[in-house]
Amino acid sequence: MGFPAFKYIAPEDYLAMELNAPEKHEYFEGCVYAMAGATEDHDTITGNLFSDIQNFIKGNGCRAHGSDIRITTPHFESYMYPDISIICGKMEKKEGVFTTVTNPTVIIEVTSPSTEKYDRGYKRIYYLQIPSLMEYIIVDSQKYLVEINRKQEDGNWIKSIVDDPKSSILINTINRRIQMQDIYFEVSFPAKK
Secondary structure (H helix, E strand, O other): OOOEOOOOOOHHHHHHHHHOOOOOEEEEOOEEEEOOOOOHHHHHHHHHHHHHHHHHHOOOOEEEEOOOOEEEOOOOOEEEOOOEEEEEOOOOEOOOOOOEEOOOOEEEEEOOOOOHHHHHOHHHHHHOOOOOOOEEEEEOOOOOOEEEEEEOOOOOEEEEEEOOOOOEEEEHHHOEEEEHHHHOOOOOOOOOO
16 A cells, blocks of 8 residues: 555545545545555465355355455545455445445455554544454465454454464354465565574
8 A cells, every 4th residue: 555645535536536546445444545456476366365265155155356356444534455355144234335345254464664644543443343243354465464453243343463374264154264374375475684
């Protein structure tokens, strides 16, 4: 994610601009951010996760979507394009706003050096306000590290970290366990000094 493209823009102006924009932008309460290009490792990790999840949930009432589906939050004027979103049940869209979903069940972001601050900061704050969201998962593209934010029955969120390459993560909402080695398949990290 790059620096803000504009100082302030109204949400309706952002949506009009985004309708015909050659690249995607995210919107956080008046600030528009151009989406940064993804690294090869980012794309590999996202592809590994997406194909595993989509094949697993096919036909069970949930669908995985890539980064062309925009997500909005009910309490803030924000529009984001997560790397992967899982929607269980009927997709609900914001009225009058093209391709903008209001009911994701799981959101997965794969960090890059340019996006990590936003994925763990702004986006986390905004995503956790979505009533339908049960899990927000952040996958590091620089090392074996997955952060899982999981909503509890009382509405509070608990964060857990998985950083053992021989371990696995559980996407509880769809009851899918994925090995860390499968998430990071064909990703080579630089040798530690």
